Each structure stands twice: as C-alpha cells, then as structure tokens.
Amino acid sequence: MDLERTPDGRRWVVGRDIDADPEAVWAVLCDTARWPEWGVSITDVEASERHIRMGTTGRVRIRGVGAWIPFEVTTVDDERRRWTWDVARxxxxxxxxxxxxxxxxxxxxxxxxxxxxxxxxxxxxxSIAALTEQ
Known part of the structure; x- marks a missing residue:
C-alpha cells in the first residue's frame, strides 16, 4: 500500500497488475451489475444506470449488514479510466x-x-484479475 497524490488529494493506494486489456478491466469496474462479482463487501446493487456516468445514483447492500447504503458517482474520466463515488454522502x-x-x-x-x-x-x-485475465 502506498500513499499517492490523486485528483482528490492524498489517498492510500492499493493495486494489482493484471494481464488483461485495460478496456476489459474498465468495463468490469463501470458495470454496476458486476459490482457484486468483485466488490467483496457488496451483495446487491440498484442503480439509475447499469453503466456508470457522472451523477449515477443508487444503493448497494453491504455483506453481513444487509442494509442498503445510498451512493452517487461523483466523477467519471473515461480517458484516464478513473471514477469516484460518495457512499452515504x-x-x-x-x-x-x-x-x-x-x-x-x-x-x-x-x-x-x-x-x-x-x-x-x-x-x-x-477478484477483478480472476474475472478479466485470459
């Protein structure tokens, strides 16, 4: 884990190299129907769009809690392949x-x-590596 300066300020960063096409990995990250496949804390998603864009809203159900938590996608940069969100504001x-x-x-x-x-x-x-590596 490293500390990096991001467009949102300093953040802890966790990553993994994947032997897959960047667009395929990006597609998995942006498809709300696939979030429970790789988001180990998420069991269900209800979203205003299946494929996120800035302003996409919805809610996620958290594993072990069962509660629905609201979210809003706050930035999507397709060129840089980066998106952020707020969860419970x-x-x-x-x-x-x-x-x-x-x-x-x-x-x-x-x-x-x-x-x-x-x-x-x-x-x-x-999980994302397992879903996308050939």
Missing part, C-alpha cells in the same frame, strides 16, 4: 485502470481515514 474509494506493457494495473484510491478498508480493496483487485 461521504467521499469513498476512487477506482482506476492504469495501462502498462502487456496489460494494466487496477487501482483503488482509499481516503486516509478509511485505511482499514485496504484488505477489502486488495480482495477486490484479486
């Missing part, structure tokens, strides 16, 4: 896909106060 993780030779790197940007969420993000990275 609190700035949450950023998600991005960095291109690299032979594939890409999936990255989660974690607010400083949420450092305890890093293991969940590491598990999500593993």
């Amino acid at each position: 609190i700035p949450a993780t950023g998600h991005r896909v960095d291109e690299r030779a032979g594939g890409c790197r999936v990255v989660f940007e974690i607010p400083l106060a949420a450092v305890g969420y890093a293991p969940v993000c590491r598990a999500a990275c593993r």
Whole structure:
C-alpha cells in the first residue's frame, strides 16, 4: 500500500497488475451489475444506470449488514479510466485502470481515514484479475 497524490488529494493506494486489456478491466469496474462479482463487501446493487456516468445514483447492500447504503458517482474520466463515488454522502474509494506493457494495473484510491478498508480493496483487485485475465 502506498500513499499517492490523486485528483482528490492524498489517498492510500492499493493495486494489482493484471494481464488483461485495460478496456476489459474498465468495463468490469463501470458495470454496476458486476459490482457484486468483485466488490467483496457488496451483495446487491440498484442503480439509475447499469453503466456508470457522472451523477449515477443508487444503493448497494453491504455483506453481513444487509442494509442498503445510498451512493452517487461523483466523477467519471473515461480517458484516464478513473471514477469516484460518495457512499452515504461521504467521499469513498476512487477506482482506476492504469495501462502498462502487456496489460494494466487496477487501482483503488482509499481516503486516509478509511485505511482499514485496504484488505477489502486488495480482495477486490484479486477478484477483478480472476474475472478479466485470459
């Protein structure tokens, strides 16, 4: 885990190299119907759009809690392959896909106060790799 300066300020960053097309990984990150496949803390999603855009709203059900928590996607940068959201009106993780030779790197940007969420993000990275590597 590293500390990085992001467009949203300093964040803890967790990532994983993936031997997959960056666009395929980006598509998995942006498809709300697929979030429960890789988001280990999410069991269900209801969203205003299946494929996120800035302003997409909805709610996610949290594993082990059963409660629905509202969310809003606050930024989407398709060119940089990066999106962020607020969960329960609190700035949450950023998600991005960095291109690299032979594939890409999936990255989660974690607010400083949420450092305890890093293991969940590491598990999500593993799940995304399993879904997208050939």
